[in-house]
Amino acid sequence: MRQATWNAIEGNPAVMRIYRSYRQLPEEVRAPARWLVAPLWHTACALVRRRATDAVLSGPFQGMKLLLSPVSSRHLLGYLLGTQELELHPIIEMVIRQNYGTVINVGVADGYYAIGFARRMPSTRIVGFEGLPEHHEPFWQTARMNGVADRIRVEGFCDTADLQNALAAAGPRPFVLCDIEGGEKALLDNSRIPELNQADILVETHDGLVPGCTSLLLERFGKTHDITSIYARPRSARDFPSDKLPFLAKWMPRTAVELMNERRTGVQEWLFMTARSGPGRDTSP
Template identity: 75%
Template sequence: MRHATWSAIHGNEAAMRLYRSYRHLPEPIRAPARWVVAPIWQTACALVRRRTGDEVLTGPFQGMKLHLSPVSSRHLLGYLLGTQELELHPIIEAVIQSGYRSVINVGVADGYYAIGFARRMPATHVIGFEGLPEHHEPFWRTARTNGVADRITMHGFCDIADLQKALAETNSRSLVLCDIEGGEKVLLDNEKIPELNHADILVETHDGLVAGCSKTLLQRFSETHDITSIYARPRAARDFPAKKLPVIAKWLPRTAVELMNERRTGVQEWLFMTSRQPANKEASS
């Protein structure tokens, strides 16, 4: 479904009641209903999935096999297109070249970053946290498909004690990658977790869900980190991998752009915070 369509439904009480009733229907009924209601959208999504073969087409994780959840495979095709969070691509490449021995990914979801980093950084161990158990089995299937399962450790929900333990067990400076829908305001607290002062942090902030996330993190880490703010921008036709999906680019240009829509509300911001302080064990060496 197009994001504009969903926004219209979400803003209409009667439409939301109808949508909730639809959600209670069994999947064998819902699946054909989606094709009746949105045939162009469903056709475009099917073309992307068929052309990619569950393999990321472009971007820093090009070539990675990715088994998306059913919801992501219908609404977040940017992962397979390689355009998801393309504003971060230069930072992702910098991270890959950095030589981190550990990446701690809080909020693994479908595994795009955890598995992507493991593929591109063969000397790195990835520690993942994902609070939704339904993501774990497909995550491990994807990790095995990409041949990186032996370099990933996976846990459930991450609290302050869990993150502190993960940081304390690393042997050198780590990257903390955090996307937890507003929970970052509580979790990334360098007074409670002083080890964060020695780590680099890439965090997606969610001011629309929890007010003051970005401001709070900027205040906490301004004395210990160099901080870069990155803001999302609307997708354009030039972002679409037209050479690899020429049919969609030529015949469904508006849908091509909509396929890259990341379904965000408000202005999305990320903070890339690089520590000015060496990791404890590096400092003592």
């Protein structure tokens, strides 16, 4: 579904009620209905999935096998295209160069980052947390497909004690990646988890869901970390992996750009926070 279409649905209460009723229909009814309503979109999605064959086509995790959830495979094709959160690509490469002993990923979801880091950082241990149980079995299937399941541990919902225990066991150079839809405001509290002061952290903030989240994290970590704010930007044809999908790029250029749209509301922002104490780090992009 195009972002403009979804915005129109969200903005109209009557249409939103119809959409919720549609969501209650069985999948065997909804699937053909989706194709009838948006044939161009679903044709483009099918082309991407066929070309990718469950592998990321570009970006820092190119070649990684990735089994997307049904919703992601229809609406978040940026993961397979390799363009998802492309603003973070320089940071990802920087993290890989640091060769951290442990990466802690809070909010594993489909496993894009947890498995991607495991593939690119073969000497690193990955500790993940994912509060939605339905993600766990597909995640492990994907980890096994990539041959990294033996270096990953994934648990359920992450609370303060869980994160503190993971950091305490991580050794002197942990890296924390956090994307939990606003939960970061409560979880990333260095007054309750002092071990965070020695960790490097990349966190997506969600002020649209939890107002004041970004400013509070800046206040908490401003004395212990060097902080860089990273903002999302609109996608363009230059971002699309045209060499992998030349037909789509040439004949459906607007749809190609829309496929990379990440369907966020408000301003998407990340904070990359590097601890001032601890071993020296290469912080060049």
